[in-house]
Amino acid sequence: MTRHLEPVVDESLGDLLTRIFAGSWISLLIAFGATLLSVVIGTVMGVVSGYFRGWVDTLISRLMDIFLAFPLLLFAIAIVGVLPDDAFGLTGDWTRIVVLVFIIGFFNWPYIGRIVRAQTLSLRERExxxxxxxxxxxxxxILFKELLPNLVAPILVYSTLLIPTNILFEAALSFLGVGIRPPTPxxxxxxxxxxxxxxxxxxxxFMIFPGVAIFVTVLAFNLFGDGLRDALDPRAR
Structure with a gap:
């Protein structure tokens, strides 16, 4: 006898919204952690590359090209898919959270690194x-007392634009089944x-509300990044 299709659990609308709010901290934690790691690495590499130029600039620029050409999604699926529940002294969800933050943040630093490098090339010629x-x-x-304070504005702007990208990346991994494991929402x-x-x-x-949550969050960070860029750079208005 064929049974009608029903949800696995008798979740009410309130239960679904509770799971959406409970799942938000996973996406935001991974996105903010990965963004912070990308900003730290990208800023250091970009400032060093733009200031010293020469063979240092060539080496770091080629390294950026390699990272940008790296198949990050496939690598993340391969690593997280075979990752044990207990690794690096962590247990449960924290193991996957730390690994996802490292993978996303470490391989995404060239995006902000190129921006910082271009700004540094311009600033190093200033009076x-x-x-x-x-x-x-x-x-x-000169690097950390003169140049870095003048790079705060573009770093903040592009950091806010990198966060929604990381939220989508984490959601894609969870959708493919290699992100945070159930029952964690x-x-x-x-x-x-x-x-x-x-x-x-x-x-x-069951599909509309999680999709709307992702859409609204990503849109909010994109709009915030655009507004922050206009506020910090009057010439862009």
């Missing part, structure tokens, strides 16, 4: 850098359950 050199300032002082995992188990045929909100 205040020449003045610091004439006063005997060493390279580390994630937006991508909820979409995967609704699609693979056919819940959307009887209860469409």
């Amino acid at each position: 205040f850098v020449d003045a610091a050199r004439s006063l005997g300032a060493r390279s580390p002082h 994630t937006w991508g995992g909820m979409l995967s359950d609704a699609a693979s188990k056919g819940w959307y045929q009887t209860d469409p909100w």
Whole structure:
């Protein structure tokens, strides 16, 4: 006898919204952690590359090209898919959270690294850098005391634009089944359950609400990044 398709659990609308809010911290934690790692690596590499130029710039630029050509999605699926539950002294969801933050953040730093490098190439020719050199300032002082404070604005702007990209990447991994494992709720995992188990045929909100949560969050960070760029750079208005 064929049974009608029903949700696996008798989830009410309130239960579904609770899982969406509970799953938001996973997406935001991974996105913010990966963005912070990308910003730190990309800023250091970009400033060093743009300031010293020459063979240092060539080496770091080629390294950026290699990372940009790397198949990140396939690599993340391969690594996270075979990752044991207990690794690196961590247990449960924290193992996958740390690994995802590292993979996404470490392989995405060239995006902000190129922006920082281009800004550094322009700033190193300014008068205040020449003045610091004439006063005997060493390279580390010029890099972190003179150049870096002038790079805060573009770094903040592109960081806010990198966060939604990382949210989508984490949701894609969870949708493919290699992200955070159930029963911990994630937006991508909820979409995967609704699609693979056919819940959307009887209860469409199982797919609509997680999709709307991802859409609204990504849109909010994109709009925030655009507004921050206009506020910090009046010439862009």
